Amino acid sequence: MIMSLEPSGEEQERFRANFKIISSSFASMPFKIPGTAFHRGIKARDSMYAMIDSIIAKRRNGEVIQQDFLESLIIKHSKGTNTIDNEDNKLTDQQMKDNILTLLVAGHDTTTAALTWLVKFLGENPAVLEQLREEHLQIQANRKDGTNLTWSEVNNMPYTNKVISETLRRATILPWYSRKAAQDFEIDGYNIKKGWSINLDVVSIHHDPETFPDPEKFDPSRFDAPLKTFSYLGFGSGPRMCPGMNLAKLEICIFIHHLVCKYKWRTLEKDDSVQPTLVRMPKNKYPIMVEPL
Numbered sequence: 282m283i284m285s286l287e288p289s290g291e292e293q294e295r296f297r298a299n300f301k302i303i304s305s306s307f308a309s310m311p312f313k314i315p316g317t318a319f320h321r322g323i324k325a326r327d328s329m330y331a332m333i334d335s336i337i338a339k340r341r342n343g344e345v346i347q348q349d350f351l352e353s354l355i356i357k358h359s360k361g362t363n364t365i366d367n368e369d370n371k372l373t374d375q376q377m378k379d380n381i382l383t384l385l386v387a388g389h390d391t392t393t394a395a396l397t398w399l400v401k402f403l404g405e406n407p408a409v410l411e412q413l414r415e416e417h418l419q420i421q422a423n424r425k426d427g428t429n430l431t432w433s434e435v436n437n438m439p440y441t442n443k444v445i446s447e448t449l450r451r452a453t454i455l456p457w458y459s460r461k462a463a464q465d466f467e468i469d470g471y472n473i474k475k476g477w478s479i480n481l482d483v484v485s486i487h488h489d490p491e492t493f494p495d496p497e498k499f500d501p502s503r504f505d506a507p508l509k510t511f512s513y514l515g516f517g518s519g520p521r522m523c524p525g526m527n528l529a530k531l532e533i534c535i536f537i538h539h540l541v542c543k544y545k546w547r548t549l550e551k552d553d554s555v556q557p558t559l560v561r562m563p564k565n566k567y568p569i570m571v572e573p574l
């Protein structure tokens with residue numbers, strides 16, 4: 282979808298290996314010294330840049346044509362192409378590479394973690410799973426044989442949306458992110474100065490018992506009524522809110538549809554601890570055994 286890599290190709294494997302190194306260097310100290318996680322991350326990033334360069338070159342000389350995000354960037358941002366955009370607004374190749382890498386890095390581990398937590402919470406809450414399955418079996422029953430999930434079906438999954446929001450609240454995949462104060466202000470007796478970095482403790486916000494009574498409980502009905510502004514930040518809020526939200530939700534809805542309509546599963550290893558990484562994941566990655574229904 283972003284740059285159409287062949288799932289089983291050699292290029293995909295090299296990408297995957299570099300990607301893993303980059304992910305594990307996220308929260309490292311920025312010391313560019315050989316042997317450090319940061320140094321390994323920079324080297325993996327440079328190797329990804331080289332791969333994206335060669336993909337962009339193949340696209341530019343017409344060797345490969347795809348309908349994906351990279352193609353639309355190339356078409357829109359090639360200098361001298363006949364679009365209404367000002368030449369000064371066009372992205373350089375370096376900026377295109379950075380955009381591609383940002384989307385891959387920001388979109389991969391987050392979505393993987395969301396799906397993992399979802400499977401865990403559904404397994405632990407059979408009544409929720411049953412209600413979710415009912416919604417999806419109904420969608421399937423209303424459909425003509427052999428047709429795929431449609432856009433309007435995906436946009437009409439009210440219970441599924443609540444399950445996704447409750448998964449992101451309870452798991453809080455990005456436990457914190459920051460903002461820079463645009464002006465001096467005071468909050469709860471604390472004076473914040475213009476230019477300070479403020480870290481939001483989203484885990485605490487998502488587990489505030491005043492907004493979410495019995496906060497450890499997995500309960501999608503919390504989202505039956507609108508919540509207080511800024512109390513749910515699964516995808517953040519404001520101008521820097523996650524730009525991949527709709528794509529992530531689409532992927533999760535499709536995953537849920539196939540999972541609950543076709544499969545049952547059981548947990549192989551019970552463990553409630555959370556991996557202390559930037560993207561929160563069950564520590565044991567939550568292995569399951571899946572069987573057809």
Ligand code: HEM
Pocket residue numbers: 383384385387388389391392395449454455458459514515516517518519520521522523524525526528529
């Ligand atoms: C379930 C999956 C995902 C979750 C839980 C998630 C969550 C978040 C959160 C909490 C933020 C910070 C928002 C803020 O500062 O207000 C963020 C930012 C971002 N996300 Fe996502 N995200 C997900 C999937 C994706 C996907 C699929 C993409 C792209 C393909 C993506 C791209 C980004 C980018 C580029 C930013 C930075 C935005 C900026 O700083 O302006 N995310 N995401």
